[in-house]
Amino acid sequence: MKDNHCINGEICPVNQAESDQDNHCVKPECTIKQALKMIDGKWKLPIICTLGGQTMRFNELKREIAGITSMMLTSSLKELEECGIVYRESYHEVPPKVEYSLTDEGLSLTPILFDLGHWGNKLNMMKDKVNG
Amino acid sequence: MKDNHCINGEICPVNQAESDQDNHCVKPECTIKQALKMIDGKWKLPIICTLGGQTMRFNELKREIAGITSMMLTSSLKELEECGIVYRESYHEVPPKVEYSLTDEGLSLTPILFDLGHWGNKLNMMKDKVNG
């Protein structure tokens, strides 16, 4: 057991059985956490859901997502792009035109997220039933 | 369009089409966020994965989960219990004995989380391939 670079980017105590060939920890909790980190933050989910299958421009997204600032939209889009969820196409024109869309991998994430939402709803309905 | 109590517990601008019969916002991003909130925080995921199908005592969990403090274990377990993911059985003995396990709903969450982890791994392998 030694401290190692975990797949989720943090230091994680890991033994041989929990490591891959690069000595990265691959414990379920860490791979899941690493996936969750990609959609972490206040605005990633709204961005992903608003984009859906569409292609949208920066200000179009900003209008659709109530309350988001330019700065948060910029940084969130950049992080989503870096991890491969969002595709960014910049047309070098004046005035600037930049289009955003989900990558195939981003699209393949959405059914999993919907499962998660469905699971949460089911759990809540059970709680409501218990509480009357 | 008016501000309403969202299903995820926050105030959310919502129109009629996005509301249920109780005027709760049911936008996908909000139901998903509500589900994610249940497993939010640094320790919920380690707890869920460590528990798995087992029944474990407080200090047993504390030993298994490297780095967690009593306080974080207590509060995380309590939140997981309140939302119906964890079942808590307290035997009124001296010294105290408390056992924790996943509820059926908690167990039904794990395959979804594994899907999420698998999705993240796939995405990372694609990135590695691109970067060489």
Next chain:
DNA sequence: CTGGATCCTCCCGGATACTG
């Protein structure tokens, strides 16, 4: 053994103003 109470630190994200 199973927690509770307090204090403290770090960083996410909001507000505002500015730019190619």
Next chain:
DNA sequence: CAGTATCCGGGAGGATCCAG
């Protein structure tokens, strides 16, 4: 139109000590 730069407050969570 599509961003950047800077400042700042609040809350999550760690450390430490205490309790039934």
